[in-house]
Amino acid sequence: MPELPEITLFRNYVTETSLNKTIKKIEFPDASLLQSPASKFQKELKGQQLKKAERLGKYLGISTSGNASLIFHFGMTGKLEYYANQDPPKYSKMIIHFEDDYRLAYTCRRKLGKIFLAEDLQKFQEENEIGKDALELSEKEFLELLEEKTGSIKGVLMDQHMMAGIGNVYSDEMLYQAGIHPKSKTNKISASEKKKLYKKLRSVLEMAIKKEGVRKEFPKSWLIQHREDGEDCPKCDGKVKQIKVSGRSTYFCPSCQKEEK
Structure with missing residues (x-):
C-alpha cells in the first residue's frame, strides 16, 4: 500500500x-x-x-x-x-x-x-479524525502522542488517527533500526528509546522519499531488503522472524529487537 x-x-x-x-x-x-x-x-x-x-x-x-x-x-x-x-x-x-x-x-x-x-x-x-502528517511532527509532538499509550508500539505508529502516513513496511523498518520489538508496550519504552525512534521515523521516511519508493535501492543493511521469515539479519547472526502484530504480518530480528518480559 x-x-x-x-x-x-x-x-x-x-x-x-x-x-x-x-x-x-x-x-x-x-x-x-x-x-x-x-x-x-x-x-x-x-x-x-x-x-x-x-x-x-x-x-x-x-x-x-x-x-x-x-x-x-x-x-x-x-x-x-x-x-x-x-x-x-x-x-x-x-x-x-x-x-x-x-x-x-x-x-x-x-x-x-x-x-x-x-x-x-x-x-x-x-x-475524518486523521492525525498530523508523520513528517510534520516535531519530536515534542511525537513524544506527547506516545504518552500514556499502552498498546503495541507498532500499532501506535500505524494508527492513522494518531499520526498519518506510516504503514506496515516502514513501521517495521523504523522499529528495526531503533532496536525496539514491535510488540513492545508503548508505555514500557524508555524516553531515550522513543527519541531514537523519532529520529529513525524521520530518516526512514526521508530516505524512502529520496529513493522514490524503489525499495530495492534502499541500503542493504535495512530490514526492508530482508523481509522474509528465516532470512539472515543484515546486522547480526540472527534470523528475521515473521509474526502478527495489530493483525498485520510483521518482520523483525529477535536478536536485535528484544521483547520486554
Missing part, C-alpha cells in the same frame, strides 16, 4: 504536470470508488483549475480554483498517470481532461482506493 513517501511522489507528480490547467471535462470509466455522486464531481470541478497538491499521510489533497478539493486515497494499487494522445490507462476510474488535451487519470487495479470531494484538506482531516 502506498505510504507517506509514495504520496510525496504523487504530490510532486501532480505539481509538475497538472496544476493551473483548466478542466474541460471529467470521465468516470468506473465510478465505484467515488465517495460523492459523479454529478457532484462534475459540478464542482468542470471549468476549474487544480491549484495545489498537498500530502496528508496516505492521502493526496488537490485544491482547486473553485470551492472544493479533490482527495485521493490509493488503497493497495492506486496510481496517477498524466498523458495525451493515447488510450486511457488500464483500470482507470477517473480521468480529468484539460483544455490542452492532456489528461490525468486515477487508476486502481484492486479497487481499494477512494476518491473524495471536500471543502479543503484541513476540513477533511478534521472530519
Whole structure:
C-alpha cells in the first residue's frame, strides 16, 4: 500500500504536470470508488483549475480554483498517470481532461482506493479524525502522542488517527533500526528509546522519499531488503522472524529487537 513517501511522489507528480490547467471535462470509466455522486464531481470541478497538491499521510489533497478539493486515497494499487494522445490507462476510474488535451487519470487495479470531494484538506482531516502528517511532527509532538499509550508500539505508529502516513513496511523498518520489538508496550519504552525512534521515523521516511519508493535501492543493511521469515539479519547472526502484530504480518530480528518480559 502506498505510504507517506509514495504520496510525496504523487504530490510532486501532480505539481509538475497538472496544476493551473483548466478542466474541460471529467470521465468516470468506473465510478465505484467515488465517495460523492459523479454529478457532484462534475459540478464542482468542470471549468476549474487544480491549484495545489498537498500530502496528508496516505492521502493526496488537490485544491482547486473553485470551492472544493479533490482527495485521493490509493488503497493497495492506486496510481496517477498524466498523458495525451493515447488510450486511457488500464483500470482507470477517473480521468480529468484539460483544455490542452492532456489528461490525468486515477487508476486502481484492486479497487481499494477512494476518491473524495471536500471543502479543503484541513476540513477533511478534521472530519475524518486523521492525525498530523508523520513528517510534520516535531519530536515534542511525537513524544506527547506516545504518552500514556499502552498498546503495541507498532500499532501506535500505524494508527492513522494518531499520526498519518506510516504503514506496515516502514513501521517495521523504523522499529528495526531503533532496536525496539514491535510488540513492545508503548508505555514500557524508555524516553531515550522513543527519541531514537523519532529520529529513525524521520530518516526512514526521508530516505524512502529520496529513493522514490524503489525499495530495492534502499541500503542493504535495512530490514526492508530482508523481509522474509528465516532470512539472515543484515546486522547480526540472527534470523528475521515473521509474526502478527495489530493483525498485520510483521518482520523483525529477535536478536536485535528484544521483547520486554
